[in-house]
Amino acid sequence: RAHYRLAFAKALVDSASNLSFGPEVGVSAVKPDAPIVGPWLRGVRRMADDLDDLGSCDMTPTEVHLADSRHASEVLEPNSIDAVITSPPYPNEKDYTRTTRLESVLLGFIRNRADLQEVKRGLLRSNTRGVYKGDDDDQWVEAFPEILRIAHAIEDRRKELGKTSGFERLYARVTMLYFGGMARHLTELRRALKPGARLAYVVGDQASYLRIMIRTGELLASIAESVGYEVTGIDLFRTRLATATRQQLREEVVVLRWPG
DNA sequence: TCGCATCTGACCATGCAACG
DNA sequence: CGTTGCATGGTCAGATGCGA
Numbered sequence: 001r002a003h004y005r006l007a008f009a010k011a012l013v014d015s016a017s018n019l020s021f022g023p024e025v026g027v028s029a030v031k032p033d034a035p036i037v038g039p040w041l042r043g044v045r046r047m048a049d050d051l052d053d054l055g056s057c058d059m060t061p062t063e064v065h066l067a068d069s070r071h072a073s074e075v076l077e078p079n080s081i082d083a084v085i086t087s088p089p090y091p092n093e094k095d096y097t098r099t100t101r102l103e104s105v106l107l108g109f110i111r112n113r114a115d116l117q118e119v120k121r122g123l124l125r126s127n128t129r130g131v132y133k134g135d136d137d138d139q140w141v142e143a144f145p146e147i148l149r150i151a152h153a154i155e156d157r158r159k160e161l162g163k164t165s166g167f168e169r170l171y172a173r174v175t176m177l178y179f180g181g182m183a184r185h186l187t188e189l190r191r192a193l194k195p196g197a198r199l200a201y202v203v204g205d206q207a208s209y210l211r212i213m214i215r216t217g218e219l220l221a222s223i224a225e226s227v228g229y230e231v232t233g234i235d236l237f238r239t240r241l242a243t244a245t246r247q248q249l250r251e252e253v254v255v256l257r258w259p260g
Numbered sequence: 261t262c263g264c265a266t267c268t269g270a271c272c273a274t275g276c277a278a279c280g
Numbered sequence: 281c282g283t284t285g286c287a288t289g290g291t292c293a294g295a296t297g298c299g300a
Contacts, residue, residue: 092270098288113287126270129286168273208271251270 003051007043009103015039017102068122070137070184076192084189084199089126090216091178093208097123097130124185125177128170137180138173140187144223147179150214157210171209183223190228195260199229202237204251217252230257 013019016034065075069088089096097104097120104110110119120130125137141147155172193199203216221231232255 087270090270093272094270096270117286129288131286133285204270206270210272249270 003047004044005107007047008040009106010043011036011040012106013102019102069124070181070188072185072188073191076189078191079194081189081192082194082197084193084197084201086200087202088182088185089124089178090204090206091126091175091208091214092204092206093127093174095127095129124181125174128174131170131174131177135177137178137184138176140180140183141176141223143226144179144219146222147176147219150212151176154209154212157212161210168210175209175214179219179223182220183227186224186229187227190258193258193260195258197258198232199256199258201254201256202251203254205249207249215250217250217254221254221256224254224256228259230259231255232257 016036016039067075097116101110101116104119110116117132121132123130125131125135151172154175158168158171201217201220203220205216206214208214217234221234225231235253235255237251237253
């Protein structure tokens with residue numbers, strides 16, 4: 001039953017609505033008419049086929065937790081994890097609760113502004129729209145001079161350019177909240193890891209804040225090291241073109257080992 | 261293999277209500 | 281009546297698909 005609902009929400013957002021999706025979600029002209037049943041049934045069929053493909057794995061135990069990665073040990077058993085493979089947020093000023101807003105409402109995850117804010121507060125800070133007054137993840141990076149340097153460089157650049165909007169004034173802060181949140185996550189996660197556990201984090205370099213370069217992978221590796229992980233390597237996954245700076249930005253896999 | 265059509269995105273700004 | 285807090289606004293170049 002769940003995949004009927006999911007496919008219906010997807011068909012409404014994708015083929016029926018007037019939303020358009022790019023780096024951000026946009027609103028285009030209202031469609032006078034749109035196909036619903038065809039795209040919906042194709043979505044259902046695709047999910048059913050995917051489930052068939054996974055048939056040989058149906059004895060593999062699986063658990064899904066809806067939780068804040070900065071409080072990982074609240075839902076994960078101590079000493080229970082062998083490997084972590086993940087693509088966490090990047091400090092990129094992108095608000096995914098906007099990209100997924102319509103289906104979040106359609107599927108009943110969000111009913112009003114208060115629900116939306118509750119979701120946003122439970123996310124690691126990666127954009128200024130997610131920053132709230134009482135946020136204090138930044139205290140976790142006070143001992144990292146390179147992150148303080150970047151935050152100061154962003155703030156200095158903002159003043160130099162005479163930028164004064166509410167968002168621009170949060171650029172330095174959200175940078176610290178991001179790395180502070182990741183530091184909290186890595187610290188919390190340690191209890192759940194088995195000695196010798198391996199971890200892989202895909203992250204991209206960013207220059208979203210007044211074009212001050214943030215070497216996300218490199219910085220994440222140094223934070224991980226400082227809380228006891230071994231950095232096995234930082235592998236280049238791909239490069240991507242930053243449209244504003246015409247620069248190639250590195251996207252990397254930070255590979256870690258928890259010695260126990 | 262060529263060339264046209266289609267698809268796909270890890271930024272950067274402004275506006276406004278609430279508040280003291 | 282300035283300040284604070286936070287929701288809302290939109291593109292185009294390169295990659296990929298596909299028919300001839």
